Amino acid sequence: MTAALALRALGRPATVVEAGAQDRIRPGSRAIFIHSASLMLLEKIRPGLGHELNSYGLTWRTKRTFYRGKEIYHRTYPANPEGVMPRATSLPQIVTERLLYRTCMEAGVEFIWNTPIVSASVANGLVTLAAATGGSLRAQYVIAADGSRSPVRETAGLRLEGPQTSNAFVIVDTREDTEQPLPVERIFHYKHPAVDDRNVLFVPFSGHWRVDLQCHPTDDPEKFSGVDGARTWLPKVMPEDYANRIAWVSTYIFRQAVANSFTDESRRILLCGEAAHVFAPFGARGLNSGIPDAILAAGAIDRALKSQSPYEASAAIDHFAASRRAAALRNRAASNTALRHLTSATILRRTAHRLAAMFAPMIPAAGRWMDSAPYGPVLGEPDVDGMQY
Ligand SMILES: Cc1cc2nc3c(=O)[nH]c(=O)nc-3n(C[C@H](O)[C@H](O)[C@H](O)COP(=O)(O)OP(=O)(O)OC[C@H]3O[C@@H](n4cnc5c(N)ncnc54)[C@H](O)[C@@H]3O)c2cc1C
Structure with missing residues (x-):
């Protein structure tokens, strides 16, 4: 169109x-x-x-990033x-x-x-x-x-x-509670303790929340997917009522x-x-x-x-x-x-995440890196046709 x-x-x-x-x-x-x-x-x-x-x-x-439940950047x-x-x-x-x-x-x-x-x-x-x-x-x-x-x-x-990549992501859209709306903030949790150290991303969009659960490589994604699957973990990371307002659930392995x-x-x-x-x-x-x-x-x-x-x-x-x-x-x-x-498959990467999270309160650049890296590098200048993406 x-x-x-x-x-x-x-x-x-x-x-x-x-x-x-x-x-x-x-x-x-x-x-x-x-x-x-x-x-x-x-x-x-x-x-x-x-x-x-x-x-x-x-x-x-506002954006916030947490590591094992502790805020490291906002x-x-x-x-x-x-x-x-x-x-x-x-x-x-x-x-x-x-x-x-x-x-x-x-x-x-x-x-x-x-x-x-x-x-x-x-x-x-x-x-x-x-x-x-x-x-x-x-x-x-x-x-x-x-x-x-x-x-x-x-x-x-x-x-x-x-x-095709190998990690599975379960993506849930759930409707906002209009009586008691949550603060409009993008939140990323590395190793969310309530869901056995899986990464969880929350993104608000008009009238809704997108919640993105990154499965462990050993997980059967089906267990976390579908409305029933999502209801096993969503109430652990959001107010319980959001599990009753699920609008869409899907599981992706991205190419x-x-x-x-x-x-x-x-x-x-x-x-x-x-x-x-x-x-x-x-x-x-x-x-x-x-x-x-x-x-x-x-x-x-x-x-x-x-x-x-x-x-x-x-x-x-x-x-x-x-x-x-x-x-x-x-x-x-x-x-x-x-x-x-996000998938941090090597010990080196996992160590880098742990150290960056540890030093983030003292070294702002470490917190900034942990906050921005899940979305990839910021693209540079527009290309010859004036396009950024
Ligand atoms: C979970 C998820 C989250 C995403 N989030 C973002 C985001 O936040 N920002 C972003 O930029 N992108 C995002 N994307 C990507 C974005 O959704 C796609 O890039 C976009 O939908 C592609 O649009 P398209 O028109 O090329 O293809 P489609 O949206 O797939 O549209 C193709 C159209 O062609 C029609 N069609 C198919 N086959 C035929 C045929 N044989 N003859 C005639 N018609 C046909 C289909 O019915 C459809 O209408 C996301 C994707 C996913 C899955």
């Missing part, structure tokens, strides 16, 4: 082909943490959109001035999608529902998408944003490359993969979002990098359509593909660093 909006902003027609039904409800909250860079990009392609998305979100200003950011985009906003992905859909309708994007695409092929400068329903669609360019299993990617001869190329041989199919890369969510680089993918793909197609020669058209698509693949590799590296820190 972001790619479609970006195409409309450039005055191009756009059609979204969706496997699901128009009135489907997607399970779970998935992406909750939207960085300011994403809000500003959305604002650029559709003035008002970034601010409206922010108005549905919640911005936490920081409170100053309040955000009125009208200025915050560092980030947190809301359920379904709310983000609903707003994007409404904006697409206003912008004149066409939707074709209930149409799973099974294959993509290219001939004579046209992409043909074959649908499971029997029909087919043709276009000069196709942006494949059909998720991590992407049939478009696979049939275009492209593939995701990268390992850290990037497509071998973000465009096919003909330079007519461009990959975006999870069709192009999948990351563990620590550091929130999935949807936040899908937005720049989509906007740059739309820009590349616009340049290709305006170009004076096939060579120039291919070069515009190649620039997109190289730039976004490089960004995905950077995002994956950052997310790998976060995962390595």
Whole structure:
């Protein structure tokens, strides 16, 4: 939908082909943490959109980190001035999608529902998408944003490359107690003593809490998952009532993969979002990098359509593909660093954590490191296309 909006902003027609039904409800909250860079990009392609998305979100200003139940770091950011985009906003992905859909309708994007695409092929400068329903669609360019299993990617001869990690994470979304809301703080516990030294992350988002339990390598994740499984541990780390307001539970073993190329041989199919890369969510680089993918793909197609020669058209698509693949590799590296820190598989790492926790009260940098490392390194300057993720 972001790619479609970006195409409309450039005055191009756009059609979204969706496997699901128009009135489907997607399970779970998935992406909750939207960085300011994403809000500003959305604002650029559709003035008002970034601010409206922010108005549905919640911005936490305080973060705390604990080690074996003892606080080792906290920081409170100053309040955000009125009208200025915050560092980030947190809301359920379904709310983000609903707003994007409404904006697409206003912008004149066409939707074709209930149409799973099974294959993509290219001939004579046209992409043909074959649908499971029997029909087919043709276009000069196709942006494949059909998720991590992407049939478009696979049939275009492209593939995701990268390992599956071995640690399991149980993710629970539970509704806020509106009568007695908890303080709006992001809290990370290393070795939470109430759950046998498992790491637990709490992130507030609009109307909810996301609670993320990191299983031990020897755990059977099923025991902690599902509503019944979550009810065995959630009351040990939150007020009991939150176990009665569970909205969603899921168990993940994350894959850290990037497509071998973000465009096919003909330079007519461009990959975006999870069709192009999948990351563990620590550091929130999935949807936040899908937005720049989509906007740059739309820009590349616009340049290709305006170009004076096939060579120039291919070069515009190649620039997109190289730039976004490089960004995905950077995002994956950052997310790998976060995962390595979280899973701390070596004695050296575990010792570093223990020492940093011990010295955090005297050496602020040690506390800062323990607080920020679970989300990976802060990315540096924007790249040549002005993108941070
Ligand atoms: C637990 C969790 C937490 C996360 N938290 C964050 C976060 O805080 N911040 C962040 O930036 N990211 C986060 N992410 C990642 C984020 O959710 C994904 O990056 C994002 O959803 C990818 O969007 P997408 O549009 O590429 O793919 P999807 O959301 O998977 O959408 C793909 C769409 O294509 C449709 N489709 C699939 N196959 C076909 C087909 N054959 N034909 C037609 N249509 C098809 C699907 O129905 C769907 O509508 C999180 C992910 C998880 C699992």
